[in-house]
Amino acid sequence: MLKIILLSALTGLVLAEDLSLQPRYLEDVPQTRVVGGREARPHAWPWQVSLQIGSGRSFSHTCGGSLIKTGWVMTAAHCVDRSNTYRVVLGAHNLNTAEGTEQIMNVRQIFIHPQWNSRNVGEGFDIALIELSTEATLNSAVQLAALPPSGQILPNKSRCIVTGWGRTSTNGPLSNVLKQASLPSVDQETCSRPDWWGSFIKTTLICAGGGSNSGCNGDSGGPLNCRGDGKYYVHGVASFVSALGCNTFQKPTVFTRVSAYISWINSITG
Numbered sequence: 001m002l003k004i005i006l007l008s009a010l011t012g013l014v015l016a017e018d019l020s021l022q023p024r025y026l027e028d029v030p031q032t033r034v035v036g037g038r039e040a041r042p043h044a045w046p047w048q049v050s051l052q053i054g055s056g057r058s059f060s061h062t063c064g065g066s067l068i069k070t071g072w073v074m075t076a077a078h079c080v081d082r083s084n085t086y087r088v089v090l091g092a093h094n095l096n097t098a099e100g101t102e103q104i105m106n107v108r109q110i111f112i113h114p115q116w117n118s119r120n121v122g123e124g125f126d127i128a129l130i131e132l133s134t135e136a137t138l139n140s141a142v143q144l145a146a147l148p149p150s151g152q153i154l155p156n157k158s159r160c161i162v163t164g165w166g167r168t169s170t171n172g173p174l175s176n177v178l179k180q181a182s183l184p185s186v187d188q189e190t191c192s193r194p195d196w197w198g199s200f201i202k203t204t205l206i207c208a209g210g211g212s213n214s215g216c217n218g219d220s221g222g223p224l225n226c227r228g229d230g231k232y233y234v235h236g237v238a239s240f241v242s243a244l245g246c247n248t249f250q251k252p253t254v255f256t257r258v259s260a261y262i263s264w265i266n267s268i269t270g
Contacts, residue, residue, distance in 0.1 A: 040180040042093040043101065045163045047145035047234065048178060049073055050092055051130075051221060054085035061095055064164040064222025066145040066234050070135040072269045074145070075221035076237050076256065077116040077128040086110075088132060091141035095165060096176045101141035106133040111268050113261070122200040126239040127256045129268050145223065145234040150262035154226060154235055156187035160208050162238065162253065164222040183208035185226065185235075186252050196250045204260040206236045210252030224255045234258055 047067045052059040065075035065088065073088055080086065091101040108131045115125040136142050154160075163180045191197050191207035201207060208224055224236030236255025242248040258265075 038180065040093075040163060040178045042099075042178075043091070043141040045178065045180070045223070045225065046091070046141055046143035048163050048223065050089040050095060050165060051075055051079055052087050052089060054087065059087055061165055062219070064219040064238065065130065066223045066237075067136060067142065068129075068145050068147060068234075068265070069269055070138065070144070071132045073130040073132065074234070074237060074258070074265070075128055075130060076239055077112045077126045078118060078121065078239075079221040080110050080128050080130065081112055081116065081118055086130070088130060090136055091139075092178070094177045101139075103136055103142060105136070107131070108133045113264065121240050122202075124202045124204040124256065127237055127258075127261055127264075129265065146231060147262065147265070148226075148228075148233045148235050148259040150259055152235075152259040154185045154187075154206060156185065156190065158185040158226050158228075160185050160224050160226040160235065161232070162208065162222065162224055164219040164238070166219050183224065183253060186210055191252060197252070197254065201254070204257050205239070206255040206257045207252035208236065208255060209247070210250050 049065040049067055050061050051063040051065050051073070053062045063075055063079035065073045067090060068074045086107045088105045088107065090103040090105065093099060093101075111129040111131070113125045113127050116127070117123055117125070138144065160183050161180050162183050163178060165175050165178060186207040186209070188201060188203060188207075191210075192199065192201040196210070197207065206224065220238050222238045223234040224238065225232040226235040235258055237258060238253065239256050240254050242251035244251070246253055
């Protein structure tokens with residue numbers, strides 16, 4: 001998941017010289033970094049998971065995800081659409097330290113949205129569900145994410161926070177500790193303007209950030225946590241950013257809108 005992916009189908013739809021309009025997965029952008037972000041309080045986001053890829057006897061972090069049921073994790077389709085050995089780590093804060101709160105799960109099965117097209121990320125459907133081999137034990141470090149009602153649309157400038165173990169400096173290493181950054185939502189009317197993301201923004205996507213205080217420290221697949229009714233709901237699954245970098249002006253981080261897929265989620269997870 002760390003190699004550059006050239007989105008040829010999308011490139012043909014935009015002016016070649018306008019790199020800011022060429023979407024790339026979050027982990028494929030060399031300028032991925034926190035802008036105004038900070039280390040999260042340990043286990044403040046207890047539904048956040050680390051999706052990891054195995055190589056030999058070792059595993060390394062590749063994407064984020066959210067625990068939505070004790071046996072199910074929600075992530076991005078592009079995180080799991082290749083033949084790899086995956087595992088899920090719940091209850092982690094520092095990925096380089098065994099803290100005693102981690103639950104390490106093997107993957108039983110992966111369900112990618114049937115309309116996902118890896119050659120056209122801007123079309124949406126970048127969502128997948130991972131069935132765990134065993135069910136998680138809920139405690140202070142591991143909790144279920146709250147999902148929004150089906151069809152709910154975030155108001156403009158809703159209070160949202162992205163979380164993850166993303167890069168902390170240009171071309172720098174991934175963060176060992178979970179970090180968070182404030183990303184206010186941007187409504188579709190604004191985000192689909194020609195000087196923003198234009199026609200790339202479908203109704204099944206959410207934009208967040210796009211100004212001087214934006215950032216994307218969350219890996220692909222990680223949650224966009226938005227405040228409502230006194231708690232946080234996972235409204236988005238991190239999908240793509242501008243090829244020029246996560247904090248490109250008027251090119252917010254783009255998330256799969258979870259509320260557009262509630263029926264599909266329920267049909268898979270029961």
